[in-house]
Amino acid sequence: MTSHPLLEQLNxxxxxAVGAPEQHMLVLAGAGSGKTRxxxxxxxxxxxxxxxxxxxxxxxTFTNKAAAEMRGRVEELVGSSTRAMWIGTxxxxxxxxxxxxxxxxxxxxxxxxxxxDDQQRMLKRIMRSxxxxxxxxxxxxxxWFINAKKDEGLRPHHLxxxxxxxxxxxxxxxxxxxxxxxxxxxxxxxxxxRAHELLRDNxxxxxxxxxxxxxxxxxxxxxxxxxxxxxxxxxxGAGSDKEHENFVTIVGDDDQSIYGWRxxxxxxxxxxxxxxxxxxxxxLEQNYRSTNTILSAANSVIxxxxxxxxxxxxxxxGMGEPIDLYAAYNELDxxxxxxxxxxxxxxxxxxxxxxxxxxxxxxxxxxxEEALLHARIPYRIYGGLRFFDRQxxxxxxxxxxxLSNRDDDAALERVINTPTRGIGARTLEIVRDGARQRxxxxxxxxxxxxxxxxxxxxxxxxxxxxxxxIQQLExxxxxxxxxxxxxxxxxxxxxxxxxxxxKGEKAETRVENLKELVNACDNFDxxxxxxxxxxxxxNGFLAHAALESGEEQxxxxxxxxxxxxLHSAKGLEFPLVFMCGVEEGLFPSQQSLDEAGRLAExxxxxxxxxxxxxxxxxxxxxxxxxxxxxxxxxxxxxxxAEIPAENLHHVRMQSHRNFTTEAPNYGRFNTAASHEAFEExxxxxxxxxxxxxxxxxxxxxxxxxxxxxxxxxxFDDLGSKWLVxxxxxxxxx
DNA sequence: CGCGTTCCAGTTTTT
DNA sequence: CTGGAACGCG
Numbered sequence: 001m002t003s004h005p006l007l008e009q010l011n012x013x014x015x016x017a018v019g020a021p022e023q024h025m026l027v028l029a030g031a032g033s034g035k036t037r038x039x040x041x042x043x044x045x046x047x048x049x050x051x052x053x054x055x056x057x058x059x060x061t062f063t064n065k066a067a068a069e070m071r072g073r074v075e076e077l078v079g080s081s082t083r084a085m086w087i088g089t090x091x092x093x094x095x096x097x098x099x100x101x102x103x104x105x106x107x108x109x110x111x112x113x114x115x116x117d118d119q120q121r122m123l124k125r126i127m128r129s130x131x132x133x134x135x136x137x138x139x140x141x142x143x144w145f146i147n148a149k150k151d152e153g154l155r156p157h158h159l160x161x162x163x164x165x166x167x168x169x170x171x172x173x174x175x176x177x178x179x180x181x182x183x184x185x186x187x188x189x190x191x192x193x194r195a196h197e198l199l200r201d202n203x204x205x206x207x208x209x210x211x212x213x214x215x216x217x218x219x220x221x222x223x224x225x226x227x228x229x230x231x232x233x234x235x236x237g238a239g240s241d242k243e244h245e246n247f248v249t250i251v252g253d254d255d256q257s258i259y260g261w262r263x264x265x266x267x268x269x270x271x272x273x274x275x276x277x278x279x280x281x282x283x284l285e286q287n288y289r290s291t292n293t294i295l296s297a298a299n300s301v302i303x304x305x306x307x308x309x310x311x312x313x314x315x316x317x318g319m320g321e322p323i324d325l326y327a328a329y330n331e332l333d334x335x336x337x338x339x340x341x342x343x344x345x346x347x348x349x350x351x352x353x354x355x356x357x358x359x360x361x362x363x364x365x366x367x368x369e370e371a372l373l374h375a376r377i378p379y380r381i382y383g384g385l386r387f388f389d390r391q392x393x394x395x396x397x398x399x400x401x402x403l404s405n406r407d408d409d410a411a412l413e414r415v416i417n418t419p420t421r422g423i424g425a426r427t428l429e430i431v432r433d434g435a436r437q438r439x440x441x442x443x444x445x446x447x448x449x450x451x452x453x454x455x456x457x458x459x460x461x462x463x464x465x466x467x468x469x470i471q472q473l474e475x476x477x478x479x480x481x482x483x484x485x486x487x488x489x490x491x492x493x494x495x496x497x498x499x500x501x502x503k504g505e506k507a508e509t510r511v512e513n514l515k516e517l518v519n520a521c522d523n524f525d526x527x528x529x530x531x532x533x534x535x536x537x538x539n540g541f542l543a544h545a546a547l548e549s550g551e552e553q554x555x556x557x558x559x560x561x562x563x564x565x566l567h568s569a570k571g572l573e574f575p576l577v578f579m580c581g582v583e584e585g586l587f588p589s590q591q592s593l594d595e596a597g598r599l600a601e602x603x604x605x606x607x608x609x610x611x612x613x614x615x616x617x618x619x620x621x622x623x624x625x626x627x628x629x630x631x632x633x634x635x636x637x638x639x640x641a642e643i644p645a646e647n648l649h650h651v652r653m654q655s656h657r658n659f660t661t662e663a664p665n666y667g668r669f670n671t672a673a674s675h676e677a678f679e680e681x682x683x684x685x686x687x688x689x690x691x692x693x694x695x696x697x698x699x700x701x702x703x704x705x706x707x708x709x710x711x712x713x714x715f716d717d718l719g720s721k722w723l724v725x726x727x728x729x730x731x732x733x
Numbered sequence: 734c735g736c737g738t739t740c741c742a743g744t745t746t747t748t
Numbered sequence: 749c750t751g752g753a754a755c756g757c758g
Contacts, residue, residue: 063747091748115748134754188748223747261745361744363750383746424734547748567745589744605745628743629749 006045006077010037017282018042022050022215024276025249026269030313031298031611032289032573035251039217040070042249043085044077046215054078054085056214058235061089062223064548066571070219086213090228091188092547094195098186099534099543101205105198108184110405110539113546117389118410119143119187125413126175129436137168145169146176150189151225151263153196183409183441192227199234210237214246221252221272225263229271238276248276254309255302258567258605260597269309287313287611289573291320294617297647298610304642305600313611322649325640326620329686329700331364331581334622335371337651338578341618342377342561345576352378356562356574358609360587364580365563372561382564387550392499392510393517397545399489403474404538407441416446419498422462430455431463443467469493482537483522490514566609577613582606583621583634606639623686623714624700633700633720682732683711689730694718696733 007015014034017027018041029035043059046052061067071087086093095113102109114122123139123146146169149159156174161167180186186194199206216236218224224232233239236248250272257266265271273279287295295313302308328334342355357368357379365381372379387393395418401411417423434454435445447467450460473492477485490496499510524541535543562574566587581587587606592598610617621636640648683689687699697715702725711728714720723730 089748095748113748116746191748259746262747363743366750420734422734549748565745586744591744601745626749 004049006041006048010034010041011286013282013284013286014038014041017284018045019049020280020282022247024247024272024279026273026279026281027249027251027284028269028281028309028311029251029253029284030287030311031253031256031608032287033284033313034288035219035253035284036066036070036073038284039219039249039251040073040077043070043074043217047078052214054082056212057217058086058093058213058215059088059217059219060093060232061087061219064089064092066219067092089547090224090231091191094191094231095543095547097195097198097209098191101198101202104202104205105194106181107186107194108405108407110536111184111186112401112405112408112411112539113191113543114180114185114187114410115389115546115549116143116188117394118185121413122179122185122410123172123176125432126179127172129432130172130175132168132172137172142169142172142176146173147187147189148263149173150187150193151227153193153227153230179409182439183407184405185408185410189227192231196227196231196234199231206234209235210246215249216246217249217251219251221250221269222254222257222266223252223259223264224268225265226268229265229268233275236276248272253311255305255311255604256570256608258570258601258608260601283311285311285313287315289614290315290611291317291615293320293322293647294610294613297323297617297643298607300644300647301603301610301639301642302607305603321616323643323647324616324618324651325648326618326651327636327686327698328620328622329698330624331367331622331626332371333686334580334620335367337620338368338580338618339371339375339377341578342372343375346377350575352559352561354575355578356564356569356572356576356612357578357580358564358566358569358612359580360566360589360605362565364586368563368580378558378560379563380560382562382568387513387516387520388545389549390510390513392495392513393545395495396486396490396514396517397542399470399473399493399495400486400538401542402443402470403477403489404536404542406443406470409435409442412442412446415493415495416442416466419494421466421494422458423466424459427455427459427463430459481522482524482541483518485538486521487518490518566605569612570608573612573614575613575615576618577609577616578618578620579606579609580620581622581625582619582637582640583625584637585632585634586625586627587637587639603639606637623698633714683725683730688733689713690733691715691723691728691730694721 004019007019010018014037017025017038027035027038029038039059043057046057047054059070061070067088071082075082088096098105098107102111120139120143123142127137127139127142156170156177159166159170161170180190199209213235216232218232232248236246238245238248250269252269254266254269257264260266273281292315295315299312326334326337328337338357342352345355346352359365359368362383369379388397395415398411398414401408402415416428431442431446431449434449435442438445446463449455450463450467453460455463469492473489477488480488496511496514499507499514502510521541524544588599588602592602619640621634621640623634625632625634683699685699685701688696689699690696691713694715695717697713699711700714700720701712702709709725710722711725711730712720712722713730
């Protein structure tokens with residue numbers, strides 16, 4: 001078996017996983033241990049060596065990106081089409097099930113998917129109609145509540161409602177669900193929940209899929225929530241008395257579980273070993289990414305967590321460089337230091353795209369951007385608004401949804417007066433009331449109210465004109481190609497004209513995006529989409545838009561530094577990584593310190609960040625940082641103290657020249673002249689000083705000059721104090 | 734109905 | 749401090 005081509009170039013553990021007999025498997029795959037490789041090779045092994053049909057394999061991931069990569073690599077390896085195989089995200093596969101069995105789950109054939117933004121708007125309307133105190137109940141919280149319940153597999157009737165809060169949320173959940181059902185709308189959590197209920201309650205359907213999928217492989221299992229776990233269990237047939245019991249392979253890393261806050265259950269990994277018989281556990285601990293120094297530091301940090309399944313990364317590679325630690329005196333200094341280091345890296349002939357700047361929260365990117373801009377270093381930020389999430393694109397999609405399904409209230413609300421066509425708030429109110437009383441969709445109510453003369457005059461005419469517009473658009477574009485259909489809809493609806501009439505750069509991009517949408521439709525190849533054989537091109541495209549909100553714009557081919565949150569860095573790797581703002585209160589975040597268990601997750605996030613680095617890791621923190629417009633004093637994160645000293649190299653504060661010359665550009669430093677005067681006093685910003693009574697500290701700021709000049713010192717034990725230089729008798733140290 | 738002003742909240746993100 | 753949303757006016 002060692003000579004098999006699929007096992008070549010794999011280490012012993014990887015081979016054990018890939019070449020294992022048919023069995024349940026838990027692959028604990030550390031960061032950079034070749035996890036995807038093992039998954040892909042395992043699938044190839046099942047097909048080529050164990051002679052399984054691709055038809056009997058299902059592979060599940062969390063992101064479309066991961067799913068696409070997996071399919072591509074399997075095809076490359078197997079050398080044939082994997083069309084028969086189900087590879088996709090949990091949501092994608094659930095969607096596929098619901099499309100195939102829409103009748104069994106009580107959905108209309110042309111049901112549509114609500115994204116998170118749609119869901120929130122919908123809730124806002126529901127809550128208005130329930131006359132809830134808007135100060136007290138926010139759609140956001142309601143959304144959070146409902147999704148959390150759905151993730152747990154709970155319907156409104158499962159909630160006891162003892163507690164007043166929960167009673168109200170239950171009422172909202174109930175009304176929301178009724179509205180969704182009436183409109184044929186399904187939110188993300190509903191996709192999973194309904195697919196689960198389908199499998200649970202429909203024996204024929206369940207057994208059909210249980211017979212079909214002999215092997216289930218699930219990636220990133222530490223990120224599964226309760227309903228996803230239940231879903232896998234149902235499909236596997238585990239614990240049931242049926243004759244088919246399928247084989248499940250889960251791959252994951254408990255140390256990289258960073259989505260607990262959105263319902264991921266790290267315990268699912270452990271639970272798996274209890275719920276499934278004879279699970280073979282394989283640990284992949286050999287790392288092919290980072291230096292020994294980085295791994296040793298990461299191992300030390302994560303060792304501070306309890307209840308780990310246990311794993312220690314190692315590498316055959318060398319120690320590499322130490323981890324640089326830069327203690328900035330404020331966030332501007334930190335950004336400037338990072339920019340200068342990136343510049344140095346670039347000047348040594350390295351690529352900018354090999355550098356990542358990682359931070360805990362998005363707000364931190366701004367100062368970094370400014371510094372990069374100033375240093376003329378091109379950069380790219382991950383995690384912006386995606387294509388299908390843009391306002392103008394969503395407007396256009398709403399028209400299309402309405403063409404497909406008139407009862408789609410969310411879509412109708414969005415475009416009935418976009419562009420404005422004389423249907424104001426008052427008219428809409430009447431229509432909403434009418435719909436509520438009659439228990440119908442907004443579309444039907446609007447039509448009836450206008451013909452029945454409940455609505456009169458201008459309002460009635462406007463409503464009827466809208467109804468005609470949609471009807472006529474459908475008739476006209478019925479047999480058009482998707483691209484031409486969308487083009488016509490955008491133009492005839494007046495959407496294009498509306499955005500063209502607006503001025504400014506923003507409006508121009510919007511027009512461009514609408515044109516791009518037509519392109520996207522032209523390029524949308526139904527044949528490529530194995531999932532949705534039964535879908536009309538239009539519905540296929542709409543589902544695609546909702547489930548894959550669009551690639552990050554790959555437009556920038558320019559070599560540029562990558563900026564992203566620690567969360568979005570998961571799964572990526574870079575030769576040079578900067579972890580910025582590693583301060584108590586920021587990372588770990590303040591909120592995580594208040595709640596039990598959250599600190600451990602922050603530490604895992606730190607572990608994820610550190611293990612992104614291949615050659616060199618730089619950690620920085622700022623003693624003083626502006627947060628929400630207020631200066632806050634921060635100390636180094638506890639995570640820094642958890643790194644062995646021998647792996648760290650404390651970088652000395654840079655020379656002062658930079659501050660004085662660049663200060664005006666940042667706008668928040670003292671003038672060059674006053675700075676010079678300050679330097680004559682013999683102190684520098686960021687310098688360590690000792691006071692007879694207060695102990696040691698760092699110079700943060702100063703004001704004035706000469707005899708009156710005062711200096712701000714952040715003392716290690718006492719915090720920050722302003723001292724008059726002439727009297728304080730500070731010593732440099 | 735559109736525009737200007739005030740007010741308020743404010744981790745992490747995918748589907 | 750900032751951006752988004754709500755509110756009030758013409």
